[in-house]
Amino acid sequence: MEVNYIETKPNMFHFEEWTPITNPLILKESFEHKLKLSGFNIVNFTEHHFPKKGYTCIWLLAESHLAIHTFPECNKSYVQLSSCNLEKRNEFERLLSI
Numbered sequence: 001m002e003v004n005y006i007e008t009k010p011n012m013f014h015f016e017e018w019t020p021i022t023n024p025l026i027l028k029e030s031f032e033h034k035l036k037l038s039g040f041n042i043v044n045f046t047e048h049h050f051p052k053k054g055y056t057c058i059w060l061l062a063e064s065h066l067a068i069h070t071f072p073e074c075n076k077s078y079v080q081l082s083s084c085n086l087e088k089r090n091e092f093e094r095l096l097s098i
Helices: 024-038 086-096
Strands: 013-019 042-049 055-061 064-071 076-083
Touching: 013 086, 024 042, 024 055, 024 064, 024 086, 076 086
Parallel strands: none
Antiparallel strands: 013 076, 042 055, 055 064, 064 076
16 A cells, blocks of 8 residues: 655654553554544554563554553553544544444
């Protein structure tokens, strides 16, 4: 799939929340699906499983990034999206609420 890049004004729109999901596979599949449905263009993905517990993953987006950090000892994960595209950011948040 070809991505058409456009210049944008220097604005950043953020979304952050805690989720009770800590399973790395579920987080990866669920949030990547929501990114795609929101219209984000995924440029790259990286993840790290910490030796004792914990997981961090990051999607590099044409529109900025999404990062997830798990805290399995507390049964929660922190989700943080930064985007220069307000419409896509809003759609991502809407998809998380349904």
